[in-house]
Amino acid sequence: xxxxxxxxxxxxxxxxxxxxxxxxxxxxxxxxxxxxxxxxxxxxxxxxxxxxxxxxxxxxxxxxxxxxxxxxxxxxxxxxxxxxxxxxxxxxxxxxxxxxxxxxxxxxxxxxxxxxxxxxxxxxxxxxxxxxxxxxxxxxxxxxxxxxxxxxxxxxxxxxxxxxxxxxxxxxxxxxxxxxxxxxxxxxxxxxxxx
Amino acid sequence: xxxxxxxxxxxxxxxxxxxxxxxxxxxxxxxxxxxxxxxxxxxxxxxxxxxxxxxxxxxxxxxxxxxxxxxxxxxxxxxxxxxxxxxxxxxxxxxxxxxxxxxxxxxxxxxxxxxxxxxxxxxxxxxxxxxxxxxxxxxxxxxxxxxxxxxxxxxxxxxxxxxxxxxxxxxxxxxxxxxxxxxxxxxxxxxxxxx
Numbered sequence: 286x287x288x289x290x291x292x293x294x295x296x297x298x299x300x301x302x303x304x305x306x307x308x309x310x311x312x313x314x315x316x317x318x319x320x321x322x323x324x325x326x327x328x329x330x331x332x333x334x335x336x337x338x339x340x341x342x343x344x345x346x347x348x349x350x351x352x353x354x355x356x357x358x359x360x361x362x363x364x365x366x367x368x369x370x371x372x373x374x375x376x377x378x379x380x381x382x383x384x385x386x387x388x389x390x391x392x393x394x395x396x397x398x399x400x401x402x403x404x405x406x407x408x409x410x411x412x413x414x415x416x417x418x419x420x421x422x423x424x425x426x427x428x429x430x431x432x433x434x435x436x437x438x439x440x441x442x443x444x445x446x447x448x449x450x451x452x453x454x455x456x457x458x459x460x461x462x463x464x465x466x467x468x469x470x471x472x473x474x475x476x477x478x479x480x
Numbered sequence: 481x482x483x484x485x486x487x488x489x490x491x492x493x494x495x496x497x498x499x500x501x502x503x504x505x506x507x508x509x510x511x512x513x514x515x516x517x518x519x520x521x522x523x524x525x526x527x528x529x530x531x532x533x534x535x536x537x538x539x540x541x542x543x544x545x546x547x548x549x550x551x552x553x554x555x556x557x558x559x560x561x562x563x564x565x566x567x568x569x570x571x572x573x574x575x576x577x578x579x580x581x582x583x584x585x586x587x588x589x590x591x592x593x594x595x596x597x598x599x600x601x602x603x604x605x606x607x608x609x610x611x612x613x614x615x616x617x618x619x620x621x622x623x624x625x626x627x628x629x630x631x632x633x634x635x636x637x638x639x640x641x642x643x644x645x646x647x648x649x650x651x652x653x654x655x656x657x658x659x660x661x662x663x664x665x666x667x668x669x670x671x672x673x674x675x
């Protein structure tokens with residue numbers, strides 16, 4: 286997505302060869318117009334999938350996922366993330382390890398909002414090691430719902446998460462795929478490959 | 481806001497005389513169309529205020545605040561909430577006590593996104609004891625920015641937060657003001673008073 290790549294080049298801050306900070310337009314301060322465009326783009330890429338629910342993870346996934354859900358005309362669910370969680374029979378959970386924070390969180394979704402008739406589009410802001418995506422897949426699978434695809438705002442294609450998620454066989458669409466952050470420079474993959 | 485009140489009557493779950501659960505359309509599963517309407521309504525109520533930023537608190541405030549920011553044509557900032565936080569000179573913080581969870585969190589906003597030229601509209605999903613609202617006011621005040629008003633989705637008008645926030649002198653607008661949850665019934669204040 287051209288406008289997103291331009292914005293990353295303009296306002297993204299490369300903190301290291303592995304870390305890109307986009308807190309001026311995506312995950313702390315948020316540009317609503319850009320989020321709206323992303324929602325339209327995700328809708329375009331998945332519109333033939335008969336999606337019934339969009340699922341994301343609090344908090345940074347909510348903005349792009351909300352516009353995606355609006356465009357698809359379906360509800361959004363945001364999974365809750367907690368360091369520890371009291372087990373409860375009414376919730377579906379998965380453990381997600383964050384390499385950045387070096388800690389494990391439990392993500393949860395109420396059982397009442399996902400069932401076997403649902404076709405779920407998973408949306409997240411970043412794809413790095415794929416752990417959040419795999420956790421969301423686990424939650425949907427536990428609900429016996431089906432997964433219609435996975436939409437990612439920014440994929441760090443030099444890390445292994447993209448491969449992990451594509452190996453599941455689901456359609457994975459990333460709006461910007463970064464091939465390298467070396468020399469404090471953001472490089473994108475030539476093509477946004479659809480698998 | 482009529483459609484919101486109708487939705488609360490239909491889908492809100494009264495858990496006790498003090499607790500209303502709206503996780504089917506606002507703070508876990510989210511209805512994007514209703515959020516869009518809320519954004520339009522908040523914009524209408526504050527549109528003459530020359531707002532430059534909308535500020536909310538993760539996670540449940542993000543959806544209504546995002547559409548408000550879209551309609552006002554300004555960026556959204558969502559404050560981060562943590563149980564503990566390493567002090568850092570680049571962030572503005574406030575302590576917020578939650579009566580529901582009986583714990584204190586630190587909310588934070590990066591200094592670089594709020595400054596003395598900003599006119600900030602604060603948006604939050606619930607107003608009960610007013611602690612989150614006061615925390616957000618504190619953050620804006622520390623940035624030397626000015627506060628243009630406070631928009632609340634659901635106010636529990638039988639608790640003291642509304643009075644606390646209105647006593648600050650700022651314009652407080654709630655889309656639905658609940659006068660009572662007694663006998664498992666949601667009652668609204670007759671008028672949505674603008675102060």
